[in-house]
Amino acid sequence: MRSPLRPAAIALLVGVCLSTLSFGSAYNAHPKLIVVIVIDQLRGDYLERYRDQFGEGGFRLLLDHGAYFTDCNYDYANTRTAPGHATLFAGAYSNGHGILANEWWDPTRKRMVTSVEDDGTKLVGLASNAPGASPHNLLADTLGDELKLATQGKARVFGVALKDRAAILPAGFAGDSAYWMDYKTGKWVTSTYYRSELPKWAQDFNDSNRTEKYLNKEWKDANGNALRTTTPRNSKYGSPAGFYELVAATPFANDYTFEFARELVTYERLGNGPVTDLLVVGLSANDIIGHQAGPDSSEVQSMTLATDRQLADFFNFLGRQVGLANVWIALSADHGIAPLPSAAAKLRIPAAGLSSDKMRGQLNNQLSAKFSPGHPAEYVKDFDYPLVWLGQDAFAAIKMKEADAERAVGEALKQIGLRGYYTRFDLAEGEVPNTEEGRKYEHSYSPLGGWYVMGVPAPFTVGVASGTDHASPYTYDTHVPLAFYGLAFQPGAYRTHAEPVDLAVTLASLLGINAPTHAIGRVLTEALTPVHHAENSLRPPDGKAPSPPPSDEIKPVSLAGMHGGSQ
Numbered sequence: 001m002r003s004p005l006r007p008a009a010i011a012l013l014v015g016v017c018l019s020t021l022s023f024g025s026a027y028n029a030h031p032k033l034i035v036v037i038v039i040d041q042l043r044g045d046y047l048e049r050y051r052d053q054f055g056e057g058g059f060r061l062l063l064d065h066g067a068y069f070t071d072c073n074y075d076y077a078n079t080r081t082a083p084g085h086a087t088l089f090a091g092a093y094s095n096g097h098g099i100l101a102n103e104w105w106d107p108t109r110k111r112m113v114t115s116v117e118d119d120g121t122k123l124v125g126l127a128s129n130a131p132g133a134s135p136h137n138l139l140a141d142t143l144g145d146e147l148k149l150a151t152q153g154k155a156r157v158f159g160v161a162l163k164d165r166a167a168i169l170p171a172g173f174a175g176d177s178a179y180w181m182d183y184k185t186g187k188w189v190t191s192t193y194y195r196s197e198l199p200k201w202a203q204d205f206n207d208s209n210r211t212e213k214y215l216n217k218e219w220k221d222a223n224g225n226a227l228r229t230t231t232p233r234n235s236k237y238g239s240p241a242g243f244y245e246l247v248a249a250t251p252f253a254n255d256y257t258f259e260f261a262r263e264l265v266t267y268e269r270l271g272n273g274p275v276t277d278l279l280v281v282g283l284s285a286n287d288i289i290g291h292q293a294g295p296d297s298s299e300v301q302s303m304t305l306a307t308d309r310q311l312a313d314f315f316n317f318l319g320r321q322v323g324l325a326n327v328w329i330a331l332s333a334d335h336g337i338a339p340l341p342s343a344a345a346k347l348r349i350p351a352a353g354l355s356s357d358k359m360r361g362q363l364n365n366q367l368s369a370k371f372s373p374g375h376p377a378e379y380v381k382d383f384d385y386p387l388v389w390l391g392q393d394a395f396a397a398i399k400m401k402e403a404d405a406e407r408a409v410g411e412a413l414k415q416i417g418l419r420g421y422y423t424r425f426d427l428a429e430g431e432v433p434n435t436e437e438g439r440k441y442e443h444s445y446s447p448l449g450g451w452y453v454m455g456v457p458a459p460f461t462v463g464v465a466s467g468t469d470h471a472s473p474y475t476y477d478t479h480v481p482l483a484f485y486g487l488a489f490q491p492g493a494y495r496t497h498a499e500p501v502d503l504a505v506t507l508a509s510l511l512g513i514n515a516p517t518h519a520i521g522r523v524l525t526e527a528l529t530p531v532h533h534a535e536n537s538l539r540p541p542d543g544k545a546p547s548p549p550p551s552d553e554i555k556p557v558s559l560a561g562m563h564g565g566s567q
Contacts, residue, residue: 024328024488026150026276026511031486032326033271034507035318036280038088039307040081040166040287041470043295043336044072044479050304057312062331066485067527069498074335074480076443077454077473078387081287082115083444084334084500085169089142089280091504091519093443095427098139102165104449105381105389112382112389116168118193125189125198125206126182132191133164133180135173137448140518142172143504144278149174150513151275156268160261161282162244162253166334170280176268179260186211186243188260201267205260211243219250221302228289228299249292251306253285258314271322276511281314283307291467294340295476328486330507332500335470336477344460351460356385359416359463363388366412371398380409385463386418386455386471395451406453413455420456424449440473490529498524 024030047059047068054060062068074084076093082102083094090097099115106113114133121132135142144157159171159178167178177194179202181187187206190198198206219228228250235241247253261281264270270277286303293299318327338344344351360383367379377394388409395405403425410421422432427445432438441454462469470477482498488510501521508515509523 024276024510024512026147026155026513029273029275029326031276031328031488032273033265033277033279033318033322034328034330036088036170036278036503037283037311037329037331038085038161038166038170038280039283039331039333039481040161040163040285041290041335041337042286042304042307042333042481043476044070044333044481046295046300046304047481047483050301050308053305054308055312057315058308059311059331060308061312061315062329062483062485063493065491066329066483067489067492067494067524069482069494069496069524069527071495072332072480072482072498072500072502073475074478075440075499075501076478077437077440077456077471078444079335079470079472079477081163081334082165082169085166085282086115086138086142088332088334088500088503089144089170089172089516090138090140091143091501091508091516091521092140093501093520095443095445096140096518096520098137098446098448099169100444100446100449101384101387103384104452107392107450114165116165118191121191121193123182123189124191124195125202126185126187128182132193133168134191134193135168135171135175136193138169138173139446141174141516142170143507143516144170144280145172145174146508146514146516147276147278147511148172150511154273154275156270156273156277158264158268158270158278159280159282160257160264161280162248162257162284163282166282166284167280170282179264181244181256183244183248184242186214186247186256199267201263202260205263210256210259211247214243214247214252214256217250217252219252219302221298222305225298227302248285249288251285251303251310253288254283254307254310257281257283257285258310261314262317265318265321271326290337291464291469294343294468295337296339296343325487328484328488328507328510330485330503331481331483332503333480336475336479337470338460338462338468338472338474338476340468341460341462349460350458352458352462353465353468354385354417354461354463355465356383356463359383359385362416363409363412366415367408370408371400379405383463384471385469386413386457388413388453388455389449390451390453392451402451406451409453410455413453417458417461418455419458422454422456424452424454427454437473484524484527488529489527492527494524494527496526 082099086097086099094100103112103114116133118134119131123132147155157175159167161167162181164180167180171178179188217230218226230246341351341353363380368376378391379394381391382389406423422441432442505515505521506524
């Protein structure tokens with residue numbers, strides 16, 4: 001490892017680079033690579049809660065040396081994984097990009113379908129009869145799509161995550177590929193939407209049985225307490241548990257994701273082309289353990305600290321591979337999480353954990369008693385608290401139109417404890433109150449999914465009987481981190497209000513490309529480094545250059561990157 005450069009040399013090199021790199025251009029590879037990290041269920045307060053426990057080079061690379069927005073909130077109510085990922089990269093909410101939930105009732109196919117499920121495609125990388133997946137449900141394009149359009153396809157755009165929706169929706173329509181994990185085997189797959197077969201490097205990765213090293217391991221906290229084990233076992237159904245069930249609720253799942261992401265960067269030569277490339281890495285393990293243990297648990301603390309170490313390792317890798325001065329990094333999350341109802345109740349805060357299945361039964365019983373006494377009907381097809389999918393056939397049988405049917409279900413929701421409701425019909429017509437709550441639900445609308453009603457839950461009430469959940473308009477679900485690192489950004493903690501829709505718009509503006517088609521975000525100008533004229537390029541810009549990376553390992557790499565980086 002080379003010796004770190006002296007502070008004076010660092011300041012000089014930063015000053016030299018700012019004149020050409022502070023405001024980039026996708027057309028000439030300034031920066032060479034943008035990496036966006038989306039951590040599933042990283043609530044906005046975690047970065048302050050655990051800040052003193054973070055090491056150098058992970059989260060603190062962004063907190064101490066990047067632009068960090070402390071007041072970033074989703075301005076909608078449907079705080080789920082698929083809508084969150086679509087929002088970050090479309091720069092719009094569900095009423096713009098169309099993704100309103102992870103899955104919804106399809107009245108044509110008479111079943112629930114996922115946000116990315118596509119019967120017109122097949123899985124690649126695995127022998128399976130299951131349908132493939134694609135971004136075909138998106139009603140807007142994404143940052144990656146605009147980057148592809150601007151560079152006539154030269155930019156390379158990839159998404160990687162355990163969950164298909166977390167890889168596909170960020171990659172957009174024009175992405176070179178999205179890769180996600182087969183839950184049973186742990187193999188990385190894609191679909192025929194992107195390519196007919198895996199590239200050799202990805203096939204070699206799968207063939208090398210990388211999953212084996214993540215089995216038969218114990219996840220321990222900082223005090224040595226065992227939190228989870230990945231020892232093979234049977235599932236609750238009696239069959240052998242798959243790789244996802246064994247590993248996904250541990251930090252080893254994020255290790256596995258980053259291992260694959262490093263291979264992708266290396267073999268696809270990201271950051272080595274004539275234009276800017278984009279890589280989105282989704283970390284799903286944080287969400288899985290958060291649902292099980294709750295945000296105030298030792299498991300979530302340990303997971304967050306493990307993520308910090310994993311980010312530091314990945315950022316070091318990027319420094320060696322591309323040069324950190326050639327990379328912009330952004331970090332955010334798709335949603336937060338409610339506290340465990342038991343934890344809130346201990347503080348005398350009204351809270352409850354409810355069973356969505358039982359509530360669905362209650363709704364159908366109420367509606368049957370009212371509209372078809374003695375003849376039970378499936379007026380509610382599915383209930384993903386607090387979102388209800390209606391059985392259109394059942395209402396058609398009693399000759400009830402959509403508006404009336406949805407209002408009837410909404411009133412039934414109030415009878416079982418929800419505070420209010422918004423119908424699909426009224427949302428489509430714009431018939432919502434001119435209030436903050438009304439705006440959040442209007443932003444949650446989508447024309448997809450047949451007939452539905454969005455219930456307004458009471459605060460700290462979740463639709464699971466054990467563990468906890470998200471899907472509300474309240475701050476514990478809407479508050480997420482938003483941070484940027486790179487020469488284009490002025491380091492600091494920014495208390496101005498920001499929203500996840502601002503991420504794509506800000507990056508598009510800096511790259512000199514169009515914002516996504518339905519984007520409503522704003523350019524976060526308060527966090528951008530001023531442009532400096534060439535005649536002043538040798539003079540450090542009044543201390544406003546991004547601070548150099550903090551660790552000895554990263555410093556020389558990033559500064560080498562200012563001279564072109566290692567190829």
